[in-house]
Amino acid sequence: MISSIDFVITKYLDSIKLDRSEHTVRAYKNALNVFRNLLIKELKVPQNTPIEKLTESDILPFVIYLNELAPATEKLYLQALKGFYEYVNAEGFAEINVLRLRNVIRQRARHSPKRIPKLAVNDIERLLEFVANEQNLQASGEENETLRAARDRAFLLILADTGLHVHEACNLRCADINWESSTIIISGNEKQAVIRSSNRSMRAIKDYLSLRAQLDGGSGKQLAALPLFARHDKGAGKKIKSITPTTGRNIVAERVEQILGKEAVGKITPHSFRHYFVTTILRASGNLKLAQELARHSNIQITQRYAHLSDDELDKGYYEIFEGKETG
Numbered sequence: 289m290i291s292s293i294d295f296v297i298t299k300y301l302d303s304i305k306l307d308r309s310e311h312t313v314r315a316y317k318n319a320l321n322v323f324r325n326l327l328i329k330e331l332k333v334p335q336n337t338p339i340e341k342l343t344e345s346d347i348l349p350f351v352i353y354l355n356e357l358a359p360a361t362e363k364l365y366l367q368a369l370k371g372f373y374e375y376v377n378a379e380g381f382a383e384i385n386v387l388r389l390r391n392v393i394r395q396r397a398r399h400s401p402k403r404i405p406k407l408a409v410n411d412i413e414r415l416l417e418f419v420a421n422e423q424n425l426q427a428s429g430e431e432n433e434t435l436r437a438a439r440d441r442a443f444l445l446i447l448a449d450t451g452l453h454v455h456e457a458c459n460l461r462c463a464d465i466n467w468e469s470s471t472i473i474i475s476g477n478e479k480q481a482v483i484r485s486s487n488r489s490m491r492a493i494k495d496y497l498s499l500r501a502q503l504d505g506g507s508g509k510q511l512a513a514l515p516l517f518a519r520h521d522k523g524a525g526k527k528i529k530s531i532t533p534t535t536g537r538n539i540v541a542e543r544v545e546q547i548l549g550k551e552a553v554g555k556i557t558p559h560s561f562r563h564y565f566v567t568t569i570l571r572a573s574g575n576l577k578l579a580q581e582l583a584r585h586s587n588i589q590i591t592q593r594y595a596h597l598s599d600d601e602l603d604k605g606y607y608e609i610f611e612g613k614e615t616g
Contacts, residue, residue, distance in 0.1 A: 290338045290339075290340070291338070291339045291381055292335070292336045292337060292338060292339060293324065293327070293333070293337050293338075293339050293341075293342060294324065294335060294336065295339075296339045296375075296376060296381050297320050297324065297372065299375075299379075300320075300371070300372050300375045300376075301313065301316060301317055301320070303375065304316065304371070315364055315365075315368065316367075316368035316371070316372075318365075319364070319365035319368035319369060320368060320369070320372060322350065322353065322365070323347075323350045323369055323372075326349045326350050326353060327346060327349075330349040331346060331349065333346070339376060339381045339382050340381075340382050342373075342376065342382050342384075343384075344373070344384060344385055344388045344389045344392055345392070347369060347373075347389070347392060347393070348392070348396065350365075350369060351366070351392070351393065351396040351397055352396070354366065354397070355397075359592070362397065366393055366397060370389065370390070370393065373386065373389050374386060408552075408555060408556060408560075409564065409567060411548055411552060411555075411556060412448070412556060412560060412561065412564045414547070414548065415444070415543065415544065415547050415548060415556070416444065416445065416448055418547045419440070419441045419444050419445065419543065419547070420441075420445065420488055420492075422438070422441060422492075422495065425437040425438075425440065425441050432520045432521070432522075434499060435496075435499055435500060435503075435520040436520045438492075438495055438496040438499050438500075439496050439517055439518070439520060439539075440539050440542075440543055441492050441495075441496070442489070442492035442493045442495070442496045442517070443457065443517055443536065443539055444539070444540070444543060444561070445486070445488055445489040445492050446485065446489050446492075446493070447540075447558055447561035447562070447565075448561045448564055448565060449485060449486040449488070449489045449565070450472065450483050450484070450485050450486075450489065450565065451483075451561075451562050451565035451566060451582060451583050451584075452472075452474070452483060452562070453558075453559070453562065454533045454536040454537065454558035454559070455533045455536075456474050457517065457536060457558075458517060458530065458531050458532060458533050458535070458536050459474075459515075459530070460472065460474070460515065460516035460517065461512065461513060461514065461515060461516060462497070462511050462512050462513075462514050462515075462516055463512035463513065464516065465490075465493065465516065467490065467494075470484065470485050470486070470487065470490050471483060471484055471485060472485055481584055484582070493516070500518065500528075503518075503526060503528060504528060506526060507527065507528045509528070514528050515528060515529070515530035515531070517530065517531045517536075518530065518531065519531055519535065533558075536558055537557065537558055540556065540557060540558050540561075541553050541554075544556050562583070563594060565582075565583065566579050566582075566583045566591060566594040567594050569582060569583075570591075570594060576588055576591050576592060579591050579594070
């Protein structure tokens with residue numbers, strides 16, 4: 289008995305119901321409906337065409353069509369089609385050159401940007417919850433230790449609540465803070481950017497500068513010209529010297545070890561807080577454009593890397609919006 293393409297598509301969809309979620313099955317069905325319609329419209333392959341007539345080249349209109357869709361949808365639909373072709377070959381309905389099929393997909397499909405490794409959100413939130421309480425970083429009572437504790441608290445909160453790069457945070461001057469608007473001005477490449485800051489971060493900075501007031505007053509310089517985050521080690525003495533990015537990384541490593549343990553050191557870096565900043569915006573708003581602007585990403589595709597969603601989550605979200613909607 290000769291099987292048609294439509295018949296084998298139905299058989300394939302029935303075969304995946306056992307090990308795929310309902311949302312995934314429906315997504316695959318939608319993808320194969322699109323593929324079938326393109327065979328009819330673009331390649332003039334009529335209904336009831338025998339499955340033996342199916343070739344690897346028949347996927348080209350489908351791959352081109354997917355270039356107009358979102359990268360996540362493209363990925364999902366290509367998985368559906370690849371799975372269908374592999375099923376056709378494995379079940380002996382037709383001889384398919386699977387290697388050539390994969391090469392065609394690899395050559396014609398868009399190359400999505402590499403995803404950023406999944407962020408340990410819970411660990412960062414644990415760390416931030418700990419440092420947000422100033423009593424948790426209380427030092428031994430020595431002046432330098434007290435200043436370091438207050439500085440580190442403010443530094444970590446600023447990284448998490450503003451999305452600043454570590455070098456940007458280390459280069460801040462007191463004059464860069466606008467206390468009335470809770471904003472920070474940063475300059476670079478002949479451009480200025482206004483960075484919004486949270487109330488808790490601004491309070492932490494005020495607490496730190498209040499403890500540092502005597503040192504600042506004895507520096508002989510105007511407060512506006514002094515670094516926002518200063519060194520508090522024996523080498524600095526009573527001078528107000530700006531911390532370096534290396535110091536910034538050491539602050540993060542030290543506090544991560546203190547709060548989360550040695551096994552977390554290296555897994556959470558200063559840049560992890562920038563990842564956390566963008567991820568928090570996306571989870572709260574779902575607004576990529578908002579996250580892009582607040583993170584100062586030049587390309588929205590960079591922002592998309594921070595949307596840590598699995599394929600099943602994408603399927604679920606898609607079908608909650610387009611419940612039952614299929615491409616005809």
